[in-house]
Amino acid sequence: MNRSQQVDALFFPFLQIPSGHHHVADALIAEYKQVYPTKSVEKIDILAYGYGNIEKLVSSIYLKWITHFPNLYDRLYSQLAYKQPLKRTRQRHYELIFRSVVKKLMKEAQPEMIFFTHALPSNIVSVLKQEGIVTATTVNVYTDFFINCLWGINGIDYHFVPSIAMKDVLIRLGVKEKNIFITGIPIHPALSKNDFVAEEKRRIKLLISGGSLGTGGIQHLLSSVHLSRLEHVYVLCGKNHELYNQLISANCANITPLTYISSKKQINHLYEQVDAVVTKPGGVTISESLMKGKPIFVCDALPGQERINLQELTRLCLVQQLDKRKSFEQQIFDFFVNIDRQQQFHQHLDAYFHVMDKESITSIIKRISQHTIDNRSREIN
Known part of the structure; x- marks a missing residue:
């Protein structure tokens, strides 16, 4: 896949299975377009972008694995991604596979902002951000009610979390409190909020x-x-x-x-x-x-x-x-x-x-985007 023009904002789920990572990315795109209707956006799966049809094979293997060997997958996931949430190590095997792919994409797209709804691309870009290869504003948007060990932390500018417990974990990992927003897991703005009313029901x-x-x-x-x-x-x-x-x-x-x-x-x-x-x-x-x-x-x-x-x-x-x-x-x-x-x-x-931030996601996106613009203006001057 090649691109001939800049993309203002990139959104990174992973794999092309219609999972929650994609739904949250779509919700964020809708919020972003409310703020910047004329800016360009793109949702990218780095596996399909870099390796084409291999993505379909990986998706198929993943689905068969969790279907036929659920307990094995569960043990491995807990051991590798969750057992030590405060322990962070470089994932050099993923970097070997995806580093050149992401560098190529960054050179083509030159985004102003990057939103991650999956941990793996967050991890890769966080390393490139620390090395100065990526200069875009980076945002982790967590799609579960915990933070697995693969998420990039250093090199990520902002974090959208579902709960105060997750905010506390990020603070313990060294993230500044002002860069964490308790937004819940973002859902599409087409879904309106309703209040729960307690009442006895006989027909459900x-x-x-x-x-x-x-x-x-x-x-x-x-x-x-x-x-x-x-x-x-x-x-x-x-x-x-x-x-x-x-x-x-x-x-x-x-x-x-x-x-x-x-x-x-x-x-x-x-x-x-x-x-x-x-x-x-x-x-x-x-x-x-x-x-x-x-x-x-x-x-x-x-x-x-x-x-x-x-x-x-x-x-x-x-x-x-x-x-x-x-x-x-x-x-x-x-x-x-x-x-x-x-x-x-x-x-x-x-x-x-x-406990959630009273500020809407749309307003938060606008604020952090403006903060980035202001910082770059000061650097130029």
Whole structure:
């Protein structure tokens, strides 16, 4: 891939799987374009950029690994990326693969700002920034509820974090407090905030989401034994065409299967139709549900990141973990007939949002961009 002109802002997820890294990058692009509608932006996967179709092979191997060997992946991820969150070492094997690729991209694009929604490109660019090869303003935007060891820290100018606990970790790593913003995991501005209202419900509409890949034990959850009493169930099947076709063939009156939805306005409307969300603990779906004020029930977690997310979300009392040995349906009803439990969730939800920066992401982007412009003007003068 070659580029003949400068790009003002680059956004870095990793791999081309439609993951939360991409959703957050898209949300940031929408926020950035609100501030700078005429500036150029581009979302880049450095693996596909540098190595073409190898990205598809890597994505396929990754998906098969977490599907067929989840416990092995979970142990390796915890050991290599999470066990010692304050320990930072150079990832020279990744630098060997990606350093020349990123240098080439920087020379072509010459960006003013770079946003990272995945740790690996953050790591590579942070090294180049410290060496003076990259001069752009760099921003880490964390898409999980913890900070893995791969994220670049030195050489990163600003950090958007979901929680105060993550801010504390960054401060312990030497980041200045003024350069950290508690924004939550950014979601698209098309999703409007709603307040949670505690009330007893006897008829419940439910949204079940397995993420963009339609994973997370949905088939078991959707057995007629579990969901026969619910008023209606919307199922986001994502790219799981087999699941979608199974639900269409079953033709259950109270279940509506939905394929992958790219429109955030449609997603916003869907959230407003339901009383609660059943999902796996991926950062984006969780953050969207919290923004919409919807109680969240977690039925499963992918190995690695999601299992760690679940630990942190449980600590914050922001999710209800479903017991697979009991009726899912009854557990959901038990929550909605218990006003005390609902009010406790509301209190924890308020506490989560209370510590966030009152400044919008759009305003923060504008401020740090202007700060960069001012600094460069002073350097020239």
